[in-house]
Amino acid sequence: MTETVESIVNCKNVSVYYGQKKAINNISIDIGRRSITAFIGPSGCGKSTFLRTINRMNDTIDSCRIEGTVIVDGKDIYDPSIDVVPLRAKVGMVFQKPNPFPKSIYENVAYGPRIHGLASNKSELDDIVEKALKGAGLWNEARDRLDESGTSLSGGQQQRLCIARTIAVEPQIILMDEPCSALDPIATSNIEDLMSDLAKEYTIIIVTHSMQQAARVSQKTAYFHLGNLIEYGDTKEIFVRPKDSQTEAYISGKIG
Amino acid sequence: MAQTRTEKIVIDGLKARQTKERNFKFFGIFAVALAIAFLAILLISICSKGLPGFFQYYATFEVELTRERIDPRGDMSDQSLFEGEAKKIINEAVLEFTGAKKRNEKKAARSLLSNGSDLRLVNFVQKNTDKVNSRQKIKFALDDDADSFFRGYIKKQTPEKQRRLNDIEINYLEKMNEAGIITYEISDYLFFGSASRNAEMAGIKGAFIGSMLTLAVCFLIAFPLGVATAVYLEEFAPKNKFTELIEININNLAAVPSVVFGILGLAIFINLFGMPRSIPLIGGLVLALMTLPTIIISSRAAIKAVPPSIRDGALAIGASKMQATMHHVVPLAIPGMLTGTIIGMAQALGETAPLLMIGMVAFIVDIPGSITDPGTVLPVQIFMWADFAERMFVHKTSAAIIILLLFLMIMNGGAVWLRRKLERRW
Ligand SMILES: Nc1ncnc2c1ncn2[C@@H]1O[C@H](COP(=O)(O)OP(=O)(O)OP(=O)(O)O)[C@@H](O)[C@H]1O
Ligand SMILES: [Mg+2]
Numbered sequence: 001m002t003e004t005v006e007s008i009v010n011c012k013n014v015s016v017y018y019g020q021k022k023a024i025n026n027i028s029i030d031i032g033r034r035s036i037t038a039f040i041g042p043s044g045c046g047k048s049t050f051l052r053t054i055n056r057m058n059d060t061i062d063s064c065r066i067e068g069t070v071i072v073d074g075k076d077i078y079d080p081s082i083d084v085v086p087l088r089a090k091v092g093m094v095f096q097k098p099n100p101f102p103k104s105i106y107e108n109v110a111y112g113p114r115i116h117g118l119a120s121n122k123s124e125l126d127d128i129v130e131k132a133l134k135g136a137g138l139w140n141e142a143r144d145r146l147d148e149s150g151t152s153l154s155g156g157q158q159q160r161l162c163i164a165r166t167i168a169v170e171p172q173i174i175l176m177d178e179p180c181s182a183l184d185p186i187a188t189s190n191i192e193d194l195m196s197d198l199a200k201e202y203t204i205i206i207v208t209h210s211m212q213q214a215a216r217v218s219q220k221t222a223y224f225h226l227g228n229l230i231e232y233g234d235t236k237e238i239f240v241r242p243k244d245s246q247t248e249a250y251i252s253g254k255i256g
Numbered sequence: 257m258a259q260t261r262t263e264k265i266v267i268d269g270l271k272a273r274q275t276k277e278r279n280f281k282f283f284g285i286f287a288v289a290l291a292i293a294f295l296a297i298l299l300i301s302i303c304s305k306g307l308p309g310f311f312q313y314y315a316t317f318e319v320e321l322t323r324e325r326i327d328p329r330g331d332m333s334d335q336s337l338f339e340g341e342a343k344k345i346i347n348e349a350v351l352e353f354t355g356a357k358k359r360n361e362k363k364a365a366r367s368l369l370s371n372g373s374d375l376r377l378v379n380f381v382q383k384n385t386d387k388v389n390s391r392q393k394i395k396f397a398l399d400d401d402a403d404s405f406f407r408g409y410i411k412k413q414t415p416e417k418q419r420r421l422n423d424i425e426i427n428y429l430e431k432m433n434e435a436g437i438i439t440y441e442i443s444d445y446l447f448f449g450s451a452s453r454n455a456e457m458a459g460i461k462g463a464f465i466g467s468m469l470t471l472a473v474c475f476l477i478a479f480p481l482g483v484a485t486a487v488y489l490e491e492f493a494p495k496n497k498f499t500e501l502i503e504i505n506i507n508n509l510a511a512v513p514s515v516v517f518g519i520l521g522l523a524i525f526i527n528l529f530g531m532p533r534s535i536p537l538i539g540g541l542v543l544a545l546m547t548l549p550t551i552i553i554s555s556r557a558a559i560k561a562v563p564p565s566i567r568d569g570a571l572a573i574g575a576s577k578m579q580a581t582m583h584h585v586v587p588l589a590i591p592g593m594l595t596g597t598i599i600g601m602a603q604a605l606g607e608t609a610p611l612l613m614i615g616m617v618a619f620i621v622d623i624p625g626s627i628t629d630p631g632t633v634l635p636v637q638i639f640m641w642a643d644f645a646e647r648m649f650v651h652k653t654s655a656a657i658i659i660l661l662l663f664l665m666i667m668n669g670g671a672v673w674l675r676r677k678l679e680r681r682w
Contacts (some may be wrong), residue, residue: 025581057572062495089574099565101584112573162569169573 008033008173008203009054016049023031023049024036024147025227026068031220032174036204038235040061040223042250047207050224051175054205055091056084071174082229089116096178098151100165106164107131108150108161110171136164137194156187162206163194167202173197176206180213192217211251215239223247241253267563302654302661309655311441312456312648313403314395315369316433317349319377323388323551326381337381342374346396353435355427370433371399372445372457382462397445398438400455400648407428408437446655450621451632451640455648458641460621460656466536466616466631467605467663471626473540474547474604479597484584486593489552490559491581501574501585510549518544518610526614533615534630544609547600554596560591591675602664608635634660 007030016024024046027227031037039047044182049058056077058064070077083226100108109129112118119125133139136250142153150161159179165176176195180188196215197205208214214221215235222232223244231238231247242248260268319548325345347366350356356365370376373396380394381387387677397403401420410419412426421429432438449459485506493499521542525531531538562585570580611617616632617640624631632640632657641653 033277055572057568060568060571084571085574085576087574088572094571095565095568097565099563099569101566101569111575115573115575115583116581165569165572211613251554 006033007031008073010069010071012055012064012069012071014053014070015052016046016053017065017067018049018061020178022239023227024053026127029222029229029232030227031203031205033203034199034201035220036199036206036218037220037222038218039205039207039222039224040209040211040250041230043209045224046227048177048226051177051205051207052093054173054175055088055093057088059095063080074105077110089169091170091173091175092169092171093175094159094162094177094179098155098162098182098183100153100158100161102149102151105133105150105153105161106146109164109168112165116169118169122247126174132164132168135167135198136160137190138164154187156183156190159183159187159191163191167198170200173203173205176204178207178209181209186211211239223250225250257645270600272516286614288545289458289571296455300662305651306654306656307406307659309648309653309658310446310546311440312399312445313406314439314441316393316395316396316437316439316606317353318391319345319349320391320529321345321381321388326378326388330386330576337378340378344378346373346377348388353437354497356428356507361424362424365428366424368402368428370456371454372397372452385600395439395441397443397456400646401425402429403456404647406433406440407647409545421452422633424682436486446652450623451619451637452621455644457673458649460634460659462631462635463634463637463656464659464663465632466539466624469536469624469627470539470543470611470633471601471605471632473537474543475597475601477541477544478547478551482548482554482597482600483593485548486559487581491577491585505550506552512611514607515609515613520545521610522613532628532630534618534632535628536616536624536631536633537627538614539611539616540627541603542614543607546610547597547604548606550600550603551593551597553630554599555589555593558596559585562588590680594674594678595671598667602667605664605667606635606660608639612638636662646678650682661662 005158009029009031011027011029014024014027015022026051026250035194038207039051039235041047052058053066053070054072054077058066070089072087072091075082101111103111107128109132110125113125119128130139130143133142138157141157142161145152150158159182159221163174163179164202182189192213195206198204206218218235220233221235223242223246225246231242231244233243238247239251242251322345323330326340326342327336328339328341345644346369350365350369350672351362354361354365358360376396378393380392383385384392398406401410405421405426406429410426411597418421429438443459445457446458447459450455450460450462452458488505489499521538525538526533553672566584567580570584571577575583612634617636618630619630619640621632622629637662638653638656641649641656
């Protein structure tokens with residue numbers, strides 16, 4: 001870690017178990033505010049699992065158990081007094097497969113602000129929806145069809161709708177789990193541009209299988225292997241001069 | 257290009273595969289054809305028996321509606337009309353027409369019209385007060401034996417001792433027929449009549465309304481309870497031994513014979529809580545017990561079928577578990593839940609045994625006005641009618657079965673429509 005950036009997520013000695021099986025082994029990592037951090041590593045190494053500890057989505061899996069501390073914006077999120085609702089409003093998530101609600105485009109984006117009570121009237125809500133859709137680069141395509149079902153959009157548009165849905169509640173952190181794996185190169189590059197824009201305001205953590213994507217968009221990269229954090233540092237450093245031989249092997253395509 | 261090894265083996269085995277497939281297809285078509293044939297036989301037999309049940313024979317007579325005789329008190333009240341001479345007036349008209357003089361002739365003439373004819377006259381007067389004090393043509397139902405004669409079940413050739421109508425009666429009926437006053441029409445008694453020992457007056461109105469009331473109670477209790485149980489078990493309940501036990505029990509309950517629920521209802525609602533017998537409220541409660549497992553099981557399946565990604569999407573933007581469930585999971589599961597509910601309700605509609613246990617088989621002439629009035633239901637009515645030997649009851653039994661089937665079809669159609677409508681939203 002060469003540059004000193006203010007960190008927003010601090011993980012200390014985090015281990016995650018599925019039943020008896022240990023999926024994450026004692027990981028400590030600090031993630032910088034308003035930056036893009038990429039998690040890379042071979043399939044099954046625990047990237048998604050680790051990502052989901054940051055907004056406690058692992059709570060939905062009965063067998064999942066977590067040890068260690070995860071501090072988000074100064075608060076221990078696994079403290080018994082913490083409610084997941086404000087946490088998840090602060091730490092949004094975009095999934096690998098676009099999962100718009102089977103409701104209208106408008107309702108998809110308005111849902112978060114509505115349940116949190118962010119708008120006091122219809123026109124405020126309209127503004128929030130418009131801003132979020134603009135932020136996700138979907139406004140021009142969707143402005144005339146806000147009443148149409150979100151599922152009627154193309155895959156790439158659906159994924160941007162999911163991003164709009166996430167940023168509509170103005171989180172501080174956006175977790176993205178392979179957000180482009182179902183998209184073609186053009187949609188992918190749209191989303192990458194979008195991420196770079198969003199990083200001016202939000203902290204983004206992205207899981208990706210594409211080395212090029214990690215290299216293109218992220219400032220920092222973490223390499224995971226079999227539940228361990230092998231190497232974490234500036235993206236440029238990692239791709240040019242990996243310190244660890246495993247990292248080097250993975251980046252150059254020898255494992256994974 | 258030379259044949260590869262795989263290709264050769266595959267081609268050699270192809271004949272056997274194709275034969276297997278053809279046999280399977282043939283077997284499938286055979287099974288479907290058999291099912292359709294049985295269905296057709298069922299429908300044909302019910303319709304051929306039941307369609308005549310929708311009709312009956314009426315005789316039209318002109319009667320003198322003298323005010324003083326019909327309405328002795330002069331206030332047109334039920335009591336006054338009841339005390340009046342409706343029966344006598346009708347008999348006079350019949351005697352005049354037939355020209356019966358001797359005692360046995362008069363007796364024969366009077367036996368030809370339905371016992372309910374005086375009530376029919378009274379009803380006519382009540383509905384047409386302006387027609388009092390004039391001569392009016394009124395249509396009366398024939399007694400069921402007379403009806404059977406026109407249907408051809410009683411034949412003139414049969415020796416007099418062996419038929420239910422004597423020569424004089426047959427003579428009079430033929431006379432009426434020649435005069436053209438006999439008509440074969442849609443039976444208003446079937447639709448608007450209630451339980452009756454007289455076949456020509458028996459109808460399904462009371463049982464139909466009883467069925468509606470019972471089903472309404474059943475639905476109002478079973479649907480919310482079943483859906484709430486399913487949602488709780490599927491989304492909120494901790495997965496432990498106790499909930500597992502509950503799940504197993506619910507699945508077992510679905511297989512419990514329905515009569516057992518009747519015994520349960522008898523023991524709890526009637527013997528323990530001291531509620532009255534024969535009322536739709538208890539019928540509905542018992543049927544609700546019976547349909548609950550069906551609704552719970554199908555609702556859980558419907559909830560399971562909602563893609564978890566939708567739930568995750570809602571949770572990930574900070575919806576509470578309750579919000580994710582109520583805003584997203586339940587609306588998507590509702591069509592499936594409704595299908596299960598309708599199937600359960602259709603079963604409940606056709607259910608007889610548990611209702612016999614709680615006394616809904618009693619002979620009740622009054623039409624139930626609320627869920628606490630004694631009543632019966634369609635299948636029980638059919639069950640009771642099927643016990644009577646009169647030809648007309650045989651026909652009316654089948655007619656009632658057709659009505660029950662139509663009711664079921666309408667319910668199922670409604671379910672399909674509702675499902676489409678709810679699913680088409682997105
Ligand atoms: N719900 C679960 N129950 C049990 N084990 C799980 C569960 N989810 C993941 N695992 C296990 O945890 C380990 C890490 O899985 P994870 O999904 O985090 O990998 P990943 O790095 O995201 O892989 P991929 O790149 O293929 O998405 C794997 O061995 C996986 O089998
Ligand atoms: Mg993953």
